[in-house]
């Protein structure tokens with residue numbers, strides 16, 4: 001049986017001599033894995049379809065619940081993401097998070113649409129803000145929302161306070177006196193609010209703010225998923 005899906009290539013692994021196994025995030029079938037034959041040969045016609053961030057219409061054949069890519073036509077290559085190393089790692093971090101936070105068999109339409117939009121934004125402009133915004137969205141969708149609101153314990157506004165904490169268990173900020181979190185910076189709190197379109201203290205939006213916010217997100221991701229977040233670590237090292 002043949003079917004056509006709109007898919008984004010999240011991850012590939014070598015298989016046999018010339019083949020690959022792709023992890024595709026699709027609008028129609030959620031996250032799937034599909035084999036693709038011969039793409040490691042220099043002149044393979046479908047080589048592009050196994051490249052990072054390839055967004056294409058994939059034609060799949062299905063047999064006994066296993067998919068094989070038999071054809072593909074590219075919708076968007078996001079070429080700029082492959083020529084700028086910072087953008088490449090930011091996009092890799094978005095793809096890695098999308099892979100880690102979705103499961104086969106569930107509807108992935110929202111995260112699929114959001115990831116395509118994020119990759120376009122990264123091509124056209126500053127990639128770090130687009131990445132933070134996507135990671136917050138993807139974590140929230142998986143039940144690991146990060147909330148940068150009033151103190152999650154006593155309800156006091158956190159603007160104006162120097163000592164804040166972030167609680168990894170609840171994904172929320174508290175004032176210095178409440179909760180069991182570890183110390184968190186006022187800059188991180190404000191950058192997360194800014195990215196979410198909320199009011200923030202402009203004096204605490206510093207040039208290294210996005211990097212600090214990404215560090216917190218990386219720790220939180222690792223804590224929740226019990227896994228390292230390799231491409232985000234690489235991106236943080238680069239910026």
Ligand SMILES: [Zn+2]
Nearest residue numbers: 151154175178
């Ligand atoms: Zn409090």
